[in-house]
Amino acid sequence: MIIGNELRTWIGDRDRQRRTIAAMNRFAGAWGEGPFHRNFTEVMAALPGQSAETVVEGVRILFADDAWVEALLASLAEEMSRDPFFDPPFRHMSSDIHNGLVLFEDDHVSIAAGVTRIAQLAARKSGRIGPASIAFTGQVTLLKFVKAGGARISIWDAPEISSDFSAATAGRCVHAATRDLADGEILLIDGRRQGFVIEHAAANLLILQATAKPDRAPLAVEYDSESHLYVGCSAADDSASRIQMVTTLVRKLGGEGGFEAIASFLDHPNFFVRWHVMRELLGIDGAAALPHLKRMAASDPHPETRRAARVTLEHVEARLALGKAA
Amino acid sequence: MTDSRKEIRFDVEALPELDTAVAISGAQHRQEVGGGVCLSIAAGIALYYGSRP
Numbered sequence: 194m195i196i197g198n199e200l201r202t203w204i205g206d207r208d209r210q211r212r213t214i215a216a217m218n219r220f221a222g223a224w225g226e227g228p229f230h231r232n233f234t235e236v237m238a239a240l241p242g243q244s245a246e247t248v249v250e251g252v253r254i255l256f257a258d259d260a261w262v263e264a265l266l267a268s269l270a271e272e273m274s275r276d277p278f279f280d281p282p283f284r285h286m287s288s289d290i291h292n293g294l295v296l297f298e299d300d301h302v303s304i305a306a307g308v309t310r311i312a313q314l315a316a317r318k319s320g321r322i323g324p325a326s327i328a329f330t331g332q333v334t335l336l337k338f339v340k341a342g343g344a345r346i347s348i349w350d351a352p353e354i355s356s357d358f359s360a361a362t363a364g365r366c367v368h369a370a371t372r373d374l375a376d377g378e379i380l381l382i383d384g385r386r387q388g389f390v391i392e393h394a395a396a397n398l399l400i401l402q403a404t405a406k407p408d409r410a411p412l413a414v415e416y417d418s419e420s421h422l423y424v425g426c427s428a429a430d431d432s433a434s435r436i437q438m439v440t441t442l443v444r445k446l447g448g449e450g451g452f453e454a455i456a457s458f459l460d461h462p463n464f465f466v467r468w469h470v471m472r473e474l475l476g477i478d479g480a481a482a483l484p485h486l487k488r489m490a491a492s493d494p495h496p497e498t499r500r501a502a503r504v505t506l507e508h509v510e511a512r513l514a515l516g517k518a519a
Numbered sequence: 520m521t522d523s524r525k526e527i528r529f530d531v532e533a534l535p536e537l538d539t540a541v542a543i544s545g546a547q548h549r550q551e552v553g554g555g556v557c558l559s560i561a562a563g564i565a566l567y568y569g570s571r572p
Binding site: 431477 | 526527528529530531534535536537538539540541542543544545546547548549551
């Protein structure tokens with residue numbers, strides 16, 4: 194590892210490190226108590242309901258004036274030019290073409306500011322190898338293109354992603370519109386049935402994005418960018434994936450004492466979580482899981498989960514009758 | 520007290536899957552063409568099991 198002189202000096206200077214951390218804490222404190230944060234907290238607390246629509250309409254009013262974004266970026270730049278080891282005290286979000294900071298988050302909304310870099314976007318477009326996809330995030334998002342970068346976007350529609358989603362009925366996405374973005378434009382993307390693609394841009398884009406937390410679809414869905422056919426889906430909410438991982442881990446660790454805790458997830462709103470949990474319960478104790486499996490086979494609201502439970506039920510009952518599992 | 524009942528454990532890998540395979544949060548089946556990529560906040564989940572194709 195090659196360490197520059199400046200970093201070497203900083204690593205060896207505890208007082209300097211403390212000053213860096215103190216500056217970050219000071220910045221975070223001032224931000225948390227500042228007018229932007231206060232405004233958002235007040236608006237979110239006063240929402241007339243808990244729907245995605247009310248959240249984004251509240252944010253739309255707050256996004257009308259974006260002078261605070263440039264002021265924030267200028268403050269961060271000033272801190273970083275004063276101390277190159279100052280790390281903006283916000284959660285980072287990044288992909289290979291976009292870098293952002295989560296500026297505000299509560300139970301209703303997550304607000305982030307970020308830059309989509311033109312060079313990386315161009316490299317992705319021109320250097321693409323193999324098939325690509327158009328994504329539908331399953332979340333309602335309000336985007337403000339503070340700097341639109343001369344971007345042209347295409348907007349795509351797909352069948353609504355709901356709790357009874359299935360690959361068999363996912364259909365295909367269709368092109369809905371193409372439009373040129375102007376600086377300051379606000380765009381609502383209902384990721385439960387809409388997606389967008391940046392077709393081209395002439396400069397970096399500075400984007401504010403507010404993602405509503407209520408009414409999220411259970412899944413994010415991808416469609417092929419050429420045939421527009423369904424490609425695949427993933428959990429839209431990381432808590433669903435965490436439940437799946439933890440229940441698998443408990444079973445792999447032997448499942449001792451974990452059965453009832455895992456069984457409590459059988460009523461999870463996401464069909465794929467319910468089936469995952471059912472399989473793990475069968476891996477821990479088939480006889481104890483049997484009543485749950487019967488109930489799922491008879492009355493689970495999702496047809497695929499019901500079907501999988503019915504097929505499994507025959508096998509499980511036969512094996513339990515013989516007194517052995519396979 | 521000792522529980523004399525011996526659990527019968529099924530091989531989870533041999534049990535049926537749903538027809539709709541659902542990958543872990545944040546997983547992408549294919550490279551996106553640009554757009555949605557800036558909307559997803561990295562979940563930071565360790566990939567305990569991989570996304571299915």
